[in-house]
Amino acid sequence: MQQILEKVAKEATEKTNIKLYSRSVERVLAALQVTSDFWKVVDFADQPVPAASEIIKELMEEGIVKIENDELYLTEKGLELVKELGIPPYIDYTCQACEGRGIPFYANRDWYRTFVQLTKNRPKPVQEYDQGSVTPETTVSRVLFLDSREDLRDKDILVMGAEDDLTGLAVALTGLPRRVLILDIDERAIDFDNRIFQELGIENAEARVFDLRNPFPEEWIGAFDVFITDPPETVKAFKAFIARGIAALKGEGSAGYFGLTLRDSSINRWQQFQRALLNDYGMVITDIIQDFNAYMNWEYHEKTRAAQIAPVRKSPTDIWYRSAWYRIEALPGFKGENIQIKDEVFRELYLDEEGSTT
């Protein structure tokens, strides 16, 4: 029976070009015991969409999974398999109070209330920029997290992209940093932020349209205590965003924050990312909190590769896309990079074999 898992992993690896192993198949089978919704399977199994999708297709060929009315079920053979191999159902013990983050978003009710009120009319995410915003609870928890690590008050903070999440805005609204510089390619987010800064008379925060493929001007290099970003999960994009963020850090003890998902990248790629952080950039990882970032569904879902390759036509009905929250810290000898990223490289930033939600 164990051989079926290995066979499915092997064939799914060949078809997707993502390195998968028995454990990946087991995780999908664990999820299938508690949900019939494909998007929840991806969420619970922590697999890239193309991987989960192909594993399910292979399991269907083996007669282990069936689809009925766009819902996924284990067949009798499938139920026997999980019993015989002792594959347990997925279990969730996530703390209800803090949604598993370790810090509850209501630890500062004012910050949360202000943020939600001011962002009622926030711009909608667009596919062009790989946008998919996190929940307001996520954004405010990020700010609380920075504060609890002494990375907020009186700090110079750089927010690089993903401002559809309005993390830079939430950071600035606390009034606590020395300076906040928000960069994003999307003019709508930048205008939205600047309008609020103007209305509230916030003078130490500024939002600027900036294409992160371009090098930073000299005055931003070595100028920040903290950077925050949410890079696409391709190796090139990760290195480009993170290395530039690191180049902007002041010195030892400065910190970087970013989200990293297992929905658009495999655990193998995480290893590449981690090696780059430690070996190439001289950083240390101080925190990895799984599922810290919860993303709201995006209206363009049906146009994504994820929707096209999914084994079902049904769209997500609930939050299914999550990412881990990383904190990294600069140590002696750390070094970033501030190079121009070429257009042809950029196209690869978003799309590769593991990514599919853009």
Place this chain on the structure above:
Amino acid sequence: MQQILEKVAKEATEKTNIKLYSRSVERVLAALQVTSDFWKVVDFADQPVPAASEIIKELMEEGIVKIENDELYLTEKGLELVKELGIPPYIDYTCQACEGRGIPFYANRDWYRTFVQLTKNRPKPVQEYDQGSVTPETTVSRVLFLDSREDLRDKDILVMGAEDDLTGLAVALTGLPRRVLILDIDERAIDFDNRIFQELGIENAEARVFDLRNPFPEEWIGAFDVFITDPPETVKAFKAFIARGIAALKGEGSAGYFGLTLRDSSINRWQQFQRALLNDYGMVITDIIQDFNAYMNWEYHEKTRAAQIAPVRKSPTDIWYRSAWYRIEALPGFKGENIQIKDEVFRELYLDEEGSTT
């Protein structure tokens, strides 16, 4: 004013041989704004005891900190300094429901109740083996964590040392793993476990006296889905314990768990540990949850180096020693080591410039 921080960092580095920087001093000053208890300063500032101690001594020489009745206070000059440099007070937003772990220990009340009842008469920690037990809430949360990652049910689980925490016992008491093998050098913990297994008729769990300096017998190599350990924080001990644990793993997707503290090792050393995990052993880090493990105070505290080098004579009155909880996963090409560790190396396992609580 910033120069004072750099001077203190530099002198404390020279005296302790631990690489410290302005940020380390800032973190001590942040903690000193909310507590006068030295042990809480160590906790909040996340610095090794010798580092925190020496930083405080240097700050005293600068007239920034004073001691009164064994309590630490910022002087007027100190208060001015933190104001001028904008060093904020330490802030704690830890979720009260789950104690910041993301998983509440009461997610399975039966496991908690059973564990607490059965371990009322547990052996007391002894200095000889670097023991200092985690709270029952920590132990049960570890088991819940394993379960939520599909590392408990029907798995072969190896628990290497630190059984004064009774983690192996708690794992076995769930009745869910296929097999539990508990190794510890301390006969008292082993006898305690085996007596309970016998009384309750638990047949798939076994505790054995074993000195982890010795190589594993052939039948344990590649035989486990999961290992759990809590290594001393010297580089040699870390590599010895972790590499042996990895050698015992079955294959790709198998997982290791361990605690790692910043009380007995610096963030620089964490970088060495992480590089070893990624580069030497081919693992990936999936989780780092700070302060997951809370340690109860140990009766032999007054005999430790920590107590001797502390700037105050006062003993800890509350939990101050915490460690992060790491989960690592084996990827293609992972490899462990199963070599004999020599006696002269072993003495270095516990004691070095950063460690002091043993």
